[in-house]
Amino acid sequence: MAAGFTIGLLLSPTGGALADPRPTVAQAKAKLAKLNDKADKVVDRYNTATEKHKEAQTRYTRLNTGYKRKLATVAELRSQVISMAVDTYKLGGDITSWPSMAGTDDPTFLLGGLALAGQISQERAQKLTAFDRENRGLKAERDKAEAALAEADKERDAVQKERSEVLKLVAQQRKLLDKLNAYNAGNPNSTGIKYNGPASGNAAAVLRYAYAQVGKPYVFGGTGPRGYDCSGLTQASWRAGGVTLPRTTWQQWAWGASRKVSLDALQPGDLIFSEGLGHVSIYAGNGQIVHAPQTGDVVKVVSLSAYGRRLVGAVRP
Structure with a gap:
């Protein structure tokens, strides 16, 4: 890398009597070392924030999938319960209570109305119990998913903040490296070199x-x-x-x-x-x-x- 440091460029006058002198090679290398050290830490913070965001997004996806699955289960059970209510009405149930029972989103009201409608078979009782259980857990699942989404959004914001800091440092590094004629863009398609060391x-x-x-x-x-x-x-x-x-x-x-x-x-x-x-x-x-x-x-x-x-x-x- 030493060959890349053009001393004449660094030490040449800037053209103005009041201009600041160019840094010496040693000064430029010292400044670059400090930038690199700072960038190391900021990049690791960026990577940490990125990992946390991935984990939070994964958790949200899992919880939201579970919530949607439970929502579908509740909808199916509700359909079955309403069908039971219709059957009860046809068999002589309270004609005034049925419309309000069928239209309600309150499982307690619906279940109570059906319980009052008459004798409930064991199969129907099991369906009612399942509907009640699944419906009670629905809000908790939804709240967990919403909380996970909020956490994922928070971590995403942290990633963006750290990324902005990294980009600022990268620009400073690039500017200094260009002045030193020491920027190496590398080759993304490099096939590298062969390892012939003592590892086993x-x-x-x-x-x-x-x-x-x-x-x-x-x-x-x-x-x-x-x-x-x-x-x-x-x-x-x-x-x-x-x-x-x-x-x-x-x-x-x-x-x-x-x-x-x-x-x-x-x-x-x-x-x-x-x-x-x-x-x-x-x-x-x-x-x-x-x-x-x-x-x-x-x-x-x-x-x-x-x-x-x-x-x-x-x-x-």
Whole structure:
């Protein structure tokens, strides 16, 4: 990447005596590092909000489906009860009570009227009991579905808020990278490189997958196959190894609470987390990692010593 930093461009005068001087390479890189660190955390918040919205939407869909099913059941039972009322009327029931009974939406009134209409067979009694039971649960099902929808809407708003913040940071990163002539758009169709490291077992499958993504662009919220963010890459790679990881960096760290390993005892396939839990990478062995770094960069293999982020720990899935 160093070749991409055009020193002459950075240090050339701006053309005006009162203009601010261009930043030096070191200053620009320091500013970019701060932006990247901030973006890591905001992207993880965005991913977390997205996951919560998906969960809330799924819950609403399930509850609303149940409510509609119960609504259909109640409608069918009500039709049967009304049919019973008609039969009762034809057999000499109260001619003045039937119209109001048939038109009411109040199951208590309808059931009471039928109970007064005369002898009820066991079969009819079972239908009345079923109608009463299902109708009483209908409002509760509807209220649950409405509450779940409100929660889904709330989480959707949180996603939009975080997305706006991410887009603002991405614009700042892109502007700075363009000034440094260091923006790498990547290739969404990259076939990557071959992994020849020391991994074995499912870790080997993980790293073969991760290396096959090398050259694809970093995309915030990306889970592949055309682009990834850091936790999107680790999730997809470990899925190839037969292990289902949660989506976000924070979730992956929490998931691995009982699987933590020392940074001095890393093995290929281990997940390495940065301080603040804004970034995660995969240890490839031989002092190297593979990761999706940040906006304007691509999935790449670098040495752990050149990682550029303070580390907090590692997890072995």
